[in-house]
Amino acid sequence: xxxxxxxxxxxxxxxxxxxxxxxxxxxxxxxxxxxxxxxxxxxxxxxxxxxxxxxxxxxxxxxxxxxxxxxxxxxxxxxxxxxxxxxxxxxxxxxxxxxxxxxxxxxxxxxxxxxxxxxxxxxxxxxxxxxxxxxxxxxxxxxxxxxxxxxxxxxxxxxxxxxxxxxxxxxxxxxxxxxxxxxxxxxxxxxxxxxxxxxxxxxxxxxxxxxxxxxxxxxxxxxxxxxxxxxxxxxxxxxxxxxxxxxxxxxxxxxxxxxxxxxxxxxxxxxxxxxxxxxxxxxxxxxxxxxxxxxxxxxxxxxxxxxxxxxxxxxxxxxxxxxxxxxxxxxxxxxxxxxxxxxxxxxxxxxxxxxxxxxxxxxxxxxxxxxxxxxxxxxxxxxxxxxxxxxxxxxxxxxxxxxxxxxxxxxxxxxxxxxxxxxxxxxxxxxxxxxxxxxxx
Amino acid sequence: xxxxxxxxxxxxxxxxxxxxxxxxxxxxxxxxxxxxxxxxxxxxxxxxxxxxxxxxxxxxxxxxxxxxxxxxxxxxxxxxxxxxxxxxxxxxxxxxxxxxxxxxxxxxxxxxxxxxxxxxxxxxxxxxxxxxxxxxxxxxxxxxxxxxxxxxxxxxxxxxxxxxxxxxxxxxxxxxxxxxxxxxxxxxxxxxxxxxxxxxxxxxxxxxxxxxxxxxxxxxxxxxxxxxxxxxxxxxxxxxxxxxxxxxxxxxxxxxxxxxxxxxxxxxxxxxxxxxxxxxxxxxxxxxxxxxxxxxxxxxxxxxxxxxxxxxxxxxxxxxxxxxxxxxxxxxxxxxxxxxxxxxxxxxxxxxxxxxxxxxxxxxxxxxxxxxxxxxxxxxxxxxxxxxxxxxxxxxxxxxxxxxxxxxxxxxxxxxxxxxxxxxxxxxxxxxxxxxxxxxx
Numbered sequence: 001x002x003x004x005x006x007x008x009x010x011x012x013x014x015x016x017x018x019x020x021x022x023x024x025x026x027x028x029x030x031x032x033x034x035x036x037x038x039x040x041x042x043x044x045x046x047x048x049x050x051x052x053x054x055x056x057x058x059x060x061x062x063x064x065x066x067x068x069x070x071x072x073x074x075x076x077x078x079x080x081x082x083x084x085x086x087x088x089x090x091x092x093x094x095x096x097x098x099x100x101x102x103x104x105x106x107x108x109x110x111x112x113x114x115x116x117x118x119x120x121x122x123x124x125x126x127x128x129x130x131x132x133x134x135x136x137x138x139x140x141x142x143x144x145x146x147x148x149x150x151x152x153x154x155x156x157x158x159x160x161x162x163x164x165x166x167x168x169x170x171x172x173x174x175x176x177x178x179x180x181x182x183x184x185x186x187x188x189x190x191x192x193x194x195x196x197x198x199x200x201x202x203x204x205x206x207x208x209x210x211x212x213x214x215x216x217x218x219x220x221x222x223x224x225x226x227x228x229x230x231x232x233x234x235x236x237x238x239x240x241x242x243x244x245x246x247x248x249x250x251x252x253x254x255x256x257x258x259x260x261x262x263x264x265x266x267x268x269x270x271x272x273x274x275x276x277x278x279x280x281x282x283x284x285x286x287x288x289x290x291x292x293x294x295x296x297x298x299x300x301x302x303x304x305x306x307x308x309x310x311x312x313x314x315x316x317x318x319x320x321x322x323x324x325x326x327x328x329x330x331x332x333x334x335x336x337x338x339x340x341x342x343x344x345x346x347x348x349x350x351x352x353x354x355x356x357x358x359x360x361x362x363x364x365x366x367x368x369x370x371x372x373x374x375x376x377x378x379x380x381x382x383x384x385x386x387x388x389x390x391x392x393x394x395x396x397x398x399x400x401x402x403x404x405x406x407x408x409x410x411x412x413x414x415x416x417x418x419x420x421x422x423x424x425x426x427x428x429x430x431x432x433x434x435x436x437x438x439x440x441x
Numbered sequence: 442x443x444x445x446x447x448x449x450x451x452x453x454x455x456x457x458x459x460x461x462x463x464x465x466x467x468x469x470x471x472x473x474x475x476x477x478x479x480x481x482x483x484x485x486x487x488x489x490x491x492x493x494x495x496x497x498x499x500x501x502x503x504x505x506x507x508x509x510x511x512x513x514x515x516x517x518x519x520x521x522x523x524x525x526x527x528x529x530x531x532x533x534x535x536x537x538x539x540x541x542x543x544x545x546x547x548x549x550x551x552x553x554x555x556x557x558x559x560x561x562x563x564x565x566x567x568x569x570x571x572x573x574x575x576x577x578x579x580x581x582x583x584x585x586x587x588x589x590x591x592x593x594x595x596x597x598x599x600x601x602x603x604x605x606x607x608x609x610x611x612x613x614x615x616x617x618x619x620x621x622x623x624x625x626x627x628x629x630x631x632x633x634x635x636x637x638x639x640x641x642x643x644x645x646x647x648x649x650x651x652x653x654x655x656x657x658x659x660x661x662x663x664x665x666x667x668x669x670x671x672x673x674x675x676x677x678x679x680x681x682x683x684x685x686x687x688x689x690x691x692x693x694x695x696x697x698x699x700x701x702x703x704x705x706x707x708x709x710x711x712x713x714x715x716x717x718x719x720x721x722x723x724x725x726x727x728x729x730x731x732x733x734x735x736x737x738x739x740x741x742x743x744x745x746x747x748x749x750x751x752x753x754x755x756x757x758x759x760x761x762x763x764x765x766x767x768x769x770x771x772x773x774x775x776x777x778x779x780x781x782x783x784x785x786x787x788x789x790x791x792x793x794x795x796x797x798x799x800x801x802x803x804x805x806x807x808x809x810x811x812x813x814x815x816x817x818x819x820x821x822x823x824x825x826x827x828x829x830x831x832x833x834x835x836x837x838x839x840x841x842x843x844x845x846x847x848x849x850x851x852x853x854x855x856x857x858x859x860x861x862x863x864x865x866x867x868x869x870x871x872x873x874x875x876x877x878x879x880x881x882x
Contacts, residue, residue, distance in 0.1 A: 041787035143745035145594035153586035156765020303762035304584035311748035321744035324597020338779015346482035
């Protein structure tokens with residue numbers, strides 16, 4: 001190709017294969033084709049689209065039909081493909097294809113959090129063996145740069161905590177519940193109508209998507225392999241309108257948080273905690289005001305202090321922006337030599353079990369409206385060393401409720417307290433238990 | 442090198458020279474010495490401090506006196522120095538030393554915005570000639586990753602606008618004026634007492650520091666060389682308590698903004714505007730709530746949408762965090778081969794003169810309190826095609842004021858309107874003119 005131009009100076013083009021042509025893939029293909037001049041100037045060589053792997057070839061995709069193929073493996077194997085962009089979704093097929101690409105010495109850019117949360121180790125080793133890049137900025141928080149700041153900008157700092165709102169669907173639902181007073185089912189239905197929730201919303205509302213992202217963030221922040229299975233997970237489907245009312249009374253919002261934390265045990269040993277659950281967040285915390293389908297990630301490191309990154313965490317164009325940044329970097333490395341940061345897992349910290357995690361709690365109890373109830377309830381907390389910060393009674397008679405806010409306690413102590421409260425004759429039901437995160441105390 | 446070749450020999454250490462031992466330099470030296478084990482694991486080779494160049498060697502700096510030298514040039518020239526960290530400040534001396542380091546084939550990490558805003562071109566060419574890295578994340582917004590997201594994460598996107606609060610001193614002063622009702626002189630004095638303002642605050646309060654940062658951001662965002670002299674600049678020293686009161690009445694805050702914008706002229710030509718001035722910002726804009734000494738940068742790009750980066754923009758530890766990130770990346774490149782992104786100036790856009798810039802304006806006039814004044818004032822706006830969005834009279838008699846808020850107009854039209862208002866018999870004085878940025882309209 002370069003010989004046709006007659007100059008031996010013209011750099012060899014960088015060939016790209018895109019696997020998948022959904023909302024993200026279509027936008028990536030559009031940018032590669034529409035912004036070719038800019039991309040060439042930034043890379044130092046033309047970026048050429050070799051083909052797009054799809055499930056069914058059809059003429060109405062807005063790209064020349066000869067670029068389409070259902071044979072992803074042959075596309076990947078082409079000699080003139082240097083970089084493979086994987087935006088299919090799922091785990092098994094992309095795992096096979098990404099492996100094939102890396103094994104064939106192609107760099108890979110993927111937005112696939114579910115794949116990475118299980119198989120980063122395997123894929124990073126395959127990339128290492130062939131000295132190629134494996135980039136995945138788009139896997140966490142869409143267009144918001146989070147992976148690169150953690151792996152590069154904070155490479156000389158000591159990260160203690162990453163806490164984020166990394167799922168737009170659940171944040172939309174919780175924001176809607178807060179703003180309109182809707183209950184969970186209504187808000188979910190509305191999110192579905194507006195395209196913020198999928199037909200089967202399980203991965204989002206039960207926290208699986210956020211847990212994948214937590215695994216990726218924790219791995220990078222703490223130089224330790226953390227997989228989705230290491231992440232403690234609770235979803236938002238049990239959050240009630242009453243919880244949001246109680247949260248408001250406590251000057252808090254309810255947010256589904258992905259929390260990655262360095263825990264130092266009493267004997268001075270560092271462990272990693274990665275967990276996803278809905279939590280009360282004080283309104284003055286920067287994450288409390290992140291509403292609708294937006295994402296935000298707060299990073300706390302020793303020297304940098306608290307940083308926050310905010311923007312659109314999903315959608316075709318924002319995700320494509322992150323994919324394109326990775327693609328340009330991988331292409332530059334092809335042209336100029338060099339590689340991006342590799343997997344860093346030297347710290348190899350132990351995963352802290354949930355029972356050791358210390359947070360504050362909000363406990364909502366339905367109680368008998370009679371003298372002595374508060375004393376009985378308070379005694380159960382005291383017995384297990386869980387100190388109460390505030391108690392409020394709401395309603396009266398059969399609808400009487402106690403809202404208890406604790407000081408910091410271990411999950412273990414709280415769980416056994418809740419179990420004991422459930423047995424108390426004067427407690428009709430433990431309606432809900434939520435953690436409180438991000439408070440000053 | 443050894444990692445790639447697979448030899449079992451211990452990797453050659455990476456030698457570092459630090460120029461300057463002020464608040465940032467001291468923190469960088471501390472981290473290099475205290476976190477040696479982590480840094481080695483992340484780099485793949487030990488990071489060894491060869492020496493620290495200071496103006497005067499003294500024993501009370503908390504580091505072994507044999508590491509100190511007043512001879513920066515000899516330190517830089519040492520064969521076992523691979524990377525030079527420049528945290529001296531000023532322009533002439535660091536320019537000479539950074540040039541010497543690059544010319545000698547050493548990679549350079551600098552936090553020096555004033556130097557970069559003048560000489561990035563010269564220094565980038567020197568780095569290019571020797572195939573070494575020139576990193577400067579710490580030059581803009583301290584620990585907040587901004588340079589790396591712009592050069593890497595958004596490398597495949599089209600940035601349209603970067604707008605930031607990038608000077609902590611002025612933001613502290615403006616926040617204090619807003620919160621306490623203090624006037625400028627009082628707030629400046631308080632900032633000085635608390636260590637947020639230097640003895641000579643000119644560089645901060647007159648916008649020179651922010652203009653340097655705007656030049657750096659605009660260069661990177663728009664792939665065009667922009668120097669400090671290209672940046673239109675106004676400081677905050679003329680902002681009055683009355684301006685803040687008026688801003689509040691308009692539901693705005695006053696912020697010193699660094700604005701880097703892609704302007705498309707009527708004939709479809711792209712130009713770059715880089716400017717620094719205090720402006721009214723609607724309270725619902727994400728920058729409006731950035732208070733005290735904090736920094737934040739909003740980036741608007743075509744595919745990514747609006748992103749925001751927030752954190753501590755100054756101080757020894759946060760700035761050192763950014764320097765250390767760059768240092769680890771430069772060291773990794775030494776060990777593993779490869780280089781970071783080079784200067785990108787291919788777009789070479791023209792700098793738009795201030796007269797072409799279109800924004801909204803707030804104009805505060807002291808007027809005679811009599812019939813017909815509003816009509817006369819409005820006529821001057823209308824004559825020049827400046828459409829008025831809102832007018833409010835404040836006070837009465839001799840203290841009567843008109844506060845005019847315009848729709849979008851060119852700076853040229855507004856300037857000539859203000860000149861004409863100044864000549865009007867019924868206008869006693871044009872008390873202040875501020876731009877309004879970030880409004881939806």
